[in-house]
Amino acid sequence: MRNKASKEEEKEVEKSNIRFYQAFESLSLEKMEEVWDHADNTVCVHPGWDMSIGWMAIRDSWNRIFQNTEMIKFIVTNTKIKIFENIAIVVCLENIETIVNENNIRMGVIATNIFERQNIKNNNNNNNVKWLIIHHQGSVASNYIPPNISD
Amino acid sequence: MRNKASKEEEKEVEKSNIRFYQAFESLSLEKMEEVWDHADNTVCVHPGWDMSIGWMAIRDSWNRIFQNTEMIKFIVTNTKIKIFENIAIVVCLENIETIVNENNIRMGVIATNIFERQNIKNNNNNNNVKWLIIHHQGSVASNYIPPNISD
Numbered sequence: 613m614r615n616k617a618s619k620e621e622e623k624e625v626e627k628s629n630i631r632f633y634q635a636f637e638s639l640s641l642e643k644m645e646e647v648w649d650h651a652d653n654t655v656c657v658h659p660g661w662d663m664s665i666g667w668m669a670i671r672d673s674w675n676r677i678f679q680n681t682e683m684i685k686f687i688v689t690n691t692k693i694k695i696f697e698n699i700a701i702v703v704c705l706e707n708i709e710t711i712v713n714e715n716n717i718r719m720g721v722i723a724t725n726i727f728e729r730q731n732i733k734n735n736n737n738n739n740n741v742k743w744l745i746i747h748h749q750g751s752v753a754s755n756y757i758p759p760n761i762s763d
Numbered sequence: 764m765r766n767k768a769s770k771e772e773e774k775e776v777e778k779s780n781i782r783f784y785q786a787f788e789s790l791s792l793e794k795m796e797e798v799w800d801h802a803d804n805t806v807c808v809h810p811g812w813d814m815s816i817g818w819m820a821i822r823d824s825w826n827r828i829f830q831n832t833e834m835i836k837f838i839v840t841n842t843k844i845k846i847f848e849n850i851a852i853v854v855c856l857e858n859i860e861t862i863v864n865e866n867n868i869r870m871g872v873i874a875t876n877i878f879e880r881q882n883i884k885n886n887n888n889n890n891n892v893k894w895l896i897i898h899h900q901g902s903v904a905s906n907y908i909p910p911n912i913s914d
Contacts, residue, residue, distance in 0.1 A: 653845060655854050657873050660905040663854060665843065692816065694804060694897075699847045701877060701898060703806050703814060722808050724875055724900045726852060746845075747852060749875045751902030754811040 625693050625700040628727055628743040633686040633706070639678045641671065649728060649744040657749040659721055684710040689759055698729040700743060706750065707759055720756035724749045773844050776851040779878055779894040780844075784837040784857070790829045792822065800879060800895040808900040810872055835861040840910055849880040851894060857901065858910055871907035875900045 628647065635643035648654060650667040657663045658677070664670045687707040694701045706721040726747035734740045779798065786794035799805060801818040808814045809828070815821045838858040845852045857872040877898035885891045 653843065655843065655852075655875075657854070657875070657902060659902065662904060662906075663841070663856070663873050690814070692804065692806065696850045696879070697848055699850050699852075701806075703808070703898070703900075705814070722814050722900070724806075724808070724898065726877075728847070747854070747875065749854075749873070749900050749902065751808060751810060751900065753813060755813075 621695055622693050624741075625695060625702065625727055625743055626691065628700075628745075629691065629693075629702050629704065629725055630688065632725065632745060632748075633688055637684055637686060639681060639684070641675060641678065644674050645671070647745055649730070649746045651746070654745070655747045655749075657751075659750045659752045680712060682711040682714075684708065687759065700727040700729070701725075702727065705753065718756075718758055720753035720758070721750045722753050772846055775892075776844050776846060776853065776878055776894055777842065779851075779896075780842065780853050780855065780876055781839065783876065783896060783899075784839055788835055788837060790832060790835070792826060792829065795825045796822070798896055800881070800897045802897070805896070806898045806900075808902075810901045810903045831863060833862040833865075835859060838910065851878040851880070852876075853878065856904065869907075869909055871904035871909070872901045873904050 632647045635647050648667060648670065652666045654667050654670060655663060655665055656670040656673060658673060661673065664673045689705045689707060691702060691704040702725040704723055706723055708719050708721060710717050724747070725745060727743040728746045729741060729743050731739045732742045783798045786798050799818060799821065803817045805818050805821060806814060806816055807821040807824060809824060812824065815824045840856045840858060842853060842855040853876040855874055857874055859870050859872060861868050876896060878894035879897045880892060880894050882890045883893045
């Protein structure tokens with residue numbers, strides 16, 4: 613049975629998805645570490661890159677991206693969420709404005725982000741439910757037209 | 764808990780993944796229909812395309828691809844499978860040889876294929892378990908080197 617997840621659960625997943633893009637905008641490895649599952653079989657496919665398998669390779673890929681990015685801003689649109697028990701599949705359009713090597717670039721990337729609901733112990737030894745990324749794939753949208761959104 | 768799926772289950776998913784590429788090679792809409800979930804929220808992102816949402820849009824996208832393809836062959840490598848209850852996430856490298864507009868092209872596409880295990884009634888009214896595609900995203904791998912495989 614699909615999509616019997618509650619509205620609250622869907623909101624939690626949407627927040628986790630936004631948190632991922634905030635971590636990306638912050639260009640902070642520490643923030644990126646917080647939203648990913650640090651497992652050996654976690655998968656990440658950046659647009660035009662080979663696939664990175666396992667958290668160490670993925671962490672390294674973010675490090676390289678952050679070192680080569682001066683600024684990046686996301687407006688996330690067209691978000692669709694499906695929840696199956698502990699797995700949430702998100703697809704969305706990343707409307708990107710970025711500066712790479714002093715060039716201002718606007719582009720659209722279609723992303724699949726898969727989250728797993730995990731119980732994480734917090735400092736007080738209480739269980740904390742968190743949706744962590746176990747899979748990300750982004751691919752450049754051709755014929756991209758930026759959305760008409762004023763700041 | 765992840766990956767407590769049995770080896771048999773993993774084989775079933777791998778077979779379903781291969782069946783998808785056989786349907787693609789056959790350039791037959793009927794065969795493609797058999798491997799997809801025909802739901803309104805099924806997602807398909809072909810390399811460089813916008814996202815197609817819902818089976819009718821996805822069916823139409825395959826129709827257009829098949830009409831514009833004279834021949835396509837896949838060698839699927841680097842397959843990684845993760846199973847969570849009724850959801851299987853597959854990532855693989857599609858090593859493609861194709862003829863489009865009389866041009867012979869070799870390319871690599873990294874694909875995320877997500878399957879859902881569904882109970883389908885067969886002609887004898889018995890339940891048949893089938894893994895159907897609910898999500899596909901492909902993105903072109905840059906710096907692609909074809910694998911060294913002799914026919």
